[in-house]
Each structure stands twice: as structure tokens, then as C-alpha cells.
Amino acid sequence: MSIKTSILSSIGQKLLLATSGLIMFLLFLIPHMGGNVLFLFGPDMFNSYAHHLHQLVPIVIGIELLMLTSISVHMIMAFRVVLANRKAADKRHTLKSSKERSLAARLMPVSGIMIFIFIVKHLLDFKFYEKAKTTLHGVETYDVYAMVLSRFQGDPVHLVFYVLFMVAVGFHLSHALQSSIQTYGIYVPREGSKIKLISAVVGWGMAATFAIIPIFAFIK
Amino acid sequence: MSKQINLTLKVWRQNRGEEGKFETYEAKNIDTDASFLEMLDVVNDELTLKGIEPIAFEHDCREGICGCCGSTVNGKTHGSHERTTLCQLHMRHFEDGQNVVIEPFRATAFPVIKDLIVDRSGLDEIIAEGGYVSVKTGNAPEASTTPIKKEMAEAAMDAAECIGCGACVAACPNGSAMLFTSAKVSQYALLPQGHPERAQRVKNMVAKMDELGFGNCSNEYECAVSCPKGIDVKNIARLNREFIKANLGKN
Numbered sequence: 016m017s018i019k020t021s022i023l024s025s026i027g028q029k030l031l032l033a034t035s036g037l038i039m040f041l042l043f044l045i046p047h048m049g050g051n052v053l054f055l056f057g058p059d060m061f062n063s064y065a066h067h068l069h070q071l072v073p074i075v076i077g078i079e080l081l082m083l084t085s086i087s088v089h090m091i092m093a094f095r096v097v098l099a100n101r102k103a104a105d106k107r108h109t110l111k112s113s114k115e116r117s118l119a120a121r122l123m124p125v126s127g128i129m130i131f132i133f134i135v136k137h138l139l140d141f142k143f144y145e146k147a148k149t150t151l152h153g154v155e156t157y158d159v160y161a162m163v164l165s166r167f168q169g170d171p172v173h174l175v176f177y178v179l180f181m182v183a184v185g186f187h188l189s190h191a192l193q194s195s196i197q198t199y200g201i202y203v204p205r206e207g208s209k210i211k212l213i214s215a216v217v218g219w220g221m222a223a224t225f226a227i228i229p230i231f232a233f234i235k
Numbered sequence: 236m237s238k239q240i241n242l243t244l245k246v247w248r249q250n251r252g253e254e255g256k257f258e259t260y261e262a263k264n265i266d267t268d269a270s271f272l273e274m275l276d277v278v279n280d281e282l283t284l285k286g287i288e289p290i291a292f293e294h295d296c297r298e299g300i301c302g303c304c305g306s307t308v309n310g311k312t313h314g315s316h317e318r319t320t321l322c323q324l325h326m327r328h329f330e331d332g333q334n335v336v337i338e339p340f341r342a343t344a345f346p347v348i349k350d351l352i353v354d355r356s357g358l359d360e361i362i363a364e365g366g367y368v369s370v371k372t373g374n375a376p377e378a379s380t381t382p383i384k385k386e387m388a389e390a391a392m393d394a395a396e397c398i399g400c401g402a403c404v405a406a407c408p409n410g411s412a413m414l415f416t417s418a419k420v421s422q423y424a425l426l427p428q429g430h431p432e433r434a435q436r437v438k439n440m441v442a443k444m445d446e447l448g449f450g451n452c453s454n455e456y457e458c459a460v461s462c463p464k465g466i467d468v469k470n471i472a473r474l475n476r477e478f479i480k481a482n483l484g485k486n
């Protein structure tokens with residue numbers, strides 16, 4: 016079996032799926048969450064974070080390219096795996112799932128597609144959106160704080176959209192983390208598994224933290 | 236105390252290459268001490284007397300060791316009694332007047348041969364790719380010539396319990412044969428006799444599994460719930476590990 020056939024084997028594809036997901040989780044989602052939390056500490060803090068991020072343009076672009084690659088690999092592999100699985104498990108009339116099969120596992124393709132839609136919308140909302148300027152400690156910079164506020168204040172539909180899509184993130188991560196660990200060959204037991212518990216806590220904890228930002232902006 | 240019960244069966248009937256459908260039959264005066272397959276024997280006797288073709292189902296040992304039997308009963312593979320093959324499922328678990336729906340083990344890689352019999356030769360093909368040790372061992376060696384840790388021996392024996400029934404494939408939402416393959420790979424990976432062919436075994440068996448159209452594992456663990464031999468998903472983690480190591484040239 017050549018390396019190419021290994022990569023495109025069932026386990027190889029799942030390893031790519033897991034690895035691309037993990038890259039996005041570690042290099043994007045976690046730092047992004049850290050940055051977002053600064054929003055809760057007021058305009059100076061948040062704008063200065065954004066300002067510093069702008070100074071790091073080469074690194075940011077590098078990460079963006081890596082994310083673009085990861086998301087492409089992730090989606091291509093997910094489509095291949097899901098389609099192959101649909102084909103492999105055809106025409107069952109009476110089979111019932113057991114309680115073993117979590118809702119999160121079942122919803123992976125749906126939550127994944129929702130997250131993709133969200134990313135597109137989110138980029139249009141904030142990345143490709145004209146920003147006002149402000150001065151921070153005498154330096155002129157973008158007023159991203161005001162932009163976030165303006166995007167949510169008085170717009171409950173937008174708020175609900177964001178919160179709903181964070182629920183998808185919670186579902187996706189809570190299965191993804193433990194599942195990728197098992198794919199790497201580290202045993203995740205069926206019952207009483209700490210890894211499953213940590214995976215759920217981290218997944219839902221991150222989703223909740225992300226969701227706090229629009230809620231905070233809305234009620235402020 | 237045994238008693239007699241009556242059941243209404245909905246059974247999948249199909250000839251190879253044709254469309255199948257469910258047919259309804261009455262199972263009358265079934266002894267609760269009978270096994271599920273014995274119940275089908277009784278029904279088949281009556282069908283024969285009526286001039287209806289008997290229901291085709293597979294069986295051999297009827298003691299839960301050969302892996303021949305198996306159908307999806309009321310939505311559960313082998314009827315969902317923990318660690319019980321269909322031949323060892325007894326009618327005392329059913330109630331008088333109950334409806335019982337019987338469907339073959341379904342997967343695209345398991346085409347229906349007739350009624351409840353499906354073609355599971357795909358599992359044999361996976362075995363043929365390396366589910367054995369090909370060195371000639373001669374006579375049975377002296378016990379203890381090859382020291383093996385007790386935990387290793389036990390884990391290998393646990394994996395070797397797989398009887399190749401295919402319930403895991405039929406229960407998996409993806410029609411994946413990962414539990415089966417992982418049990419076979421593990422059994423040899425855990426013992427020194429399996430080590431010379433370790434890397435090539437895992438690569439070839441996984442390649443065959445994919446080629447035959449079994450699905451990909453998405454770690455939903457339905458397989459382990461369905462397995463009449465209690466094969467654990469620990470083996471799937473080991474299979475993944477073996478596969479990674481083999482491709483990195485580490486074993």
C-alpha cells in the first residue's frame with residue numbers, strides 16, 4: 016500500500032479530518048476565543064488587542080492561509096467520508112440506534128455545514144466590513160469595539176443567529192474532540208470516559224464563551 | 236416453567252437480485268424454552284405444510300460460537316440481548332401476542348442471498364488479507380517457550396472471541412467493519428507470533444475493507460453495543476494505532 020492509498024484509505028481520511036480539525040481548534044479557535052473575551056473588558060482593551068493583531072500581519076496571513084487549507088481539507092474529507100458511509104449503510108428498514116449513539120455524533124454533518132455557513136456570514140459581518148477609526152493612547156486605529164456593538168445592538172435576529180450557530184459549535188466540538196482522540200489510536204472507552212467528559216465540557220464551554228460576546232453586545 | 240406463546244412475525248422475504256418485502260406469519264404455540272431459531276423452525280414446518288416456501292436463515296452450531304446466525308430483530312442485531320447470538324436468544328424474552336419484525340443484517344457490502352441470509356464473504360476476504368500467521372510452526376511448541384505477559388494474552392484472547400457474525404457491520408450507522416477488522420488485527424498485534432507480519436497485515440486488511448465498500452468508523456460505538464461477544468472499541472483504537480505506526484514504518 017503506497018502512502019497515497021494510505022492517505023485515501025478510510026483511516027487515512029479520518030486522520031486528515033481529525034488533524035485539520037485539530038489545527039483549526041488549536042491555532043484558530045482558542046486564540047480567537049481569547050481575543051474575544053477581551054471585548055468584555057471594554058473598548059480600550061479590545062481595540063488595543065485588534066491594533067496589536069494588525070501589527071502582526073505576516074503571522075496573521077500565515078495563519079489565515081493555514082486555516083483556508085485546513086478547512087478545505089476538512090470539508091473535502093468530511094464529504095468523502097459521509098458519502099461513502101451513506102452508500103455503505105443503505106436500505107435499512109428497521110434498525111434502531113442504541114442510546115450509545117449521541118446526538119452530537121449523529122449531527123456532525125449538520126453542525127459542520129451550519130458552522131461553514133456561519134463562518135461565511137461572520138467574515139462578511141466583521142472582516143470585510145468597513146470600520147470606523149478611533150484614537151487609542153494617541154494612536155489612530157480601527158474602532159472594532161464600536162463595530163461589534165453596532166452589529167448587535169437593537170438587532171435580536173442577528174443575536175439569535177449567532178447564539179444558534181454557537182450551539183452547532185458546541186455539538187460539533189463535543190463529539191469532534193473525543194472522536195479525533197480515538198482516531199489517533201488513544202482508547203476512548205464507551206462508558207465513564209474522562210476524555211468524553213472533558214471533550215463535552217471544553218466543547219460546550221467554548222461555544223458558551225463565544226456566545227457571551229454577542230449577548231453582551233446586545234444588552235449593553 | 237415454560238409456557239406457550241403466540242407471536243406475529245413480520246419477516247423479510249427476498250430472492251437474490253429481486254426486490255424484497257416483509258411478509259406476515261403467525262407463530263403459534265411457541266414454547267418459551269425454545270430458542271429464536273427453534274421458533275423459526277416451528278414456523279417453517281407450518282409454512283411447508285401450507286405449501287409456502289420456508290424462511291431461509293443461516294445457522295450452524297446453535298451454541299453461540301460459530302458466527303453463522305444473526306438477523307435484526309425488532310430493530311436490534313441478534314435481538315439486542317447483551318452478549319447473545321440469535322441462536323442463544325430464548326423465547327422467554329418475548330411476550331404472548333408480541334409483534335416480531337425480522338430483517339436480515341443490512342449493509343451494502345452484505346448483499347441478500349435469500350430472505351434472512353446475507354453474503355458475508357467480505358469478512359472472509361478481509362481475513363484472507365492477513366488475518367493469520369503464515370510462518371510454519373510445526374508441532375505444537377513446548378508451553379512457555381515464548382513468554383507472553385498475562386495481560387497481553389488475555390487481551391489477545393478477548394479480541395479472538397470475535398466469531399465474525401457481522402452484527403457490528405449491520406448495527407454501524409456507516410456499515411463499517413472496523414470492529415471486526417480491529418479484533419482480528421489486535422489478536423495478532425498483541426502476540427509475538429503476529430509481529431513479523433504486523434505492518435503489512437494492518438495495511439492490507441484495511442485496504443480490503445475499504446475496497447469492499449464497508450463504511451468509515453465515526454466513533455459512534457454502536458458496533459460494541461451490538462457485538463454478541465463483547466468486543467470492545469479499545470480494539471478500534473489499537474487498529475488505528477497499528478495503521479498509523481505501519482505507515483510511519485514504526486513496526
Ligand code: SF4
Nearest residue numbers: 397398400401403462
Ligand atoms: S466484532 Fe462482534 S459483532 Fe462484529 S463480527 Fe465479531 S463477534 Fe460479530
Ligand code: FES
Nearest residue numbers: 297301302304322
Ligand atoms: S448458529 Fe452458531 S453462533 Fe448462532
